[in-house]
Each structure stands twice: as C-alpha cells, then as structure tokens.
Amino acid sequence: MNDTRKMLRAIINGQSAMKGELLGEIRKIDKKLSLDIGGLRRETREGFKGLTKRVDTIGLQVARLEDDAPTREEHGQLKKRVIKLEHKIASTY
Numbered sequence: 001m002n003d004t005r006k007m008l009r010a011i012i013n014g015q016s017a018m019k020g021e022l023l024g025e026i027r028k029i030d031k032k033l034s035l036d037i038g039g040l041r042r043e044t045r046e047g048f049k050g051l052t053k054r055v056d057t058i059g060l061q062v063a064r065l066e067d068d069a070p071t072r073e074e075h076g077q078l079k080k081r082v083i084k085l086e087h088k089i090a091s092t093y
Contacts, residue, residue: 070078
C-alpha cells in the first residue's frame, strides 16, 4: 500500500505542477492580449479621428463648390443670354 500511495502522490504532484505551469502561461497570454487590445482601441480611435477630419474637409469643399454652381434659374437665364448673343453675332455677319 505504501508503494501505491507514493505512486499516487507522484502522479498528483506532477499534475499539480503541470496545472501551475499552464496557469502561468495562460496569465502571460491574457496579459499580452489585454495590452494588444488596448493598443488596437487606441489605433482605432486615432484612425476614426483622421477619417472624420477628412470627411469634414471633403464636405466643406463640396459645400463651397455647390455655392459656386449656378442654380436652375441662373442656368436658364444664362441660356437665354447665350441665345441672344448668338443672334447678335449671326445678324452682324
């Protein structure tokens, strides 16, 4: 019985040691993963800030361009003016 207990004790001690090593490795991986996720969050935040800035710039450029573009009424008046000029030029030749 004494030999059986020694063998059982050796098996249990080996399993306990292996469990301790595995828990240590899991903690290392968990810590490293937490740091990686924190870095990813920071990079994502900075990326969205840059993206928002670019979208705002493009939106402002589009708004300015739209302000410079003639409206339908202005375009219609311009068409009439061009036709009048064409008639004047055609009548002088």
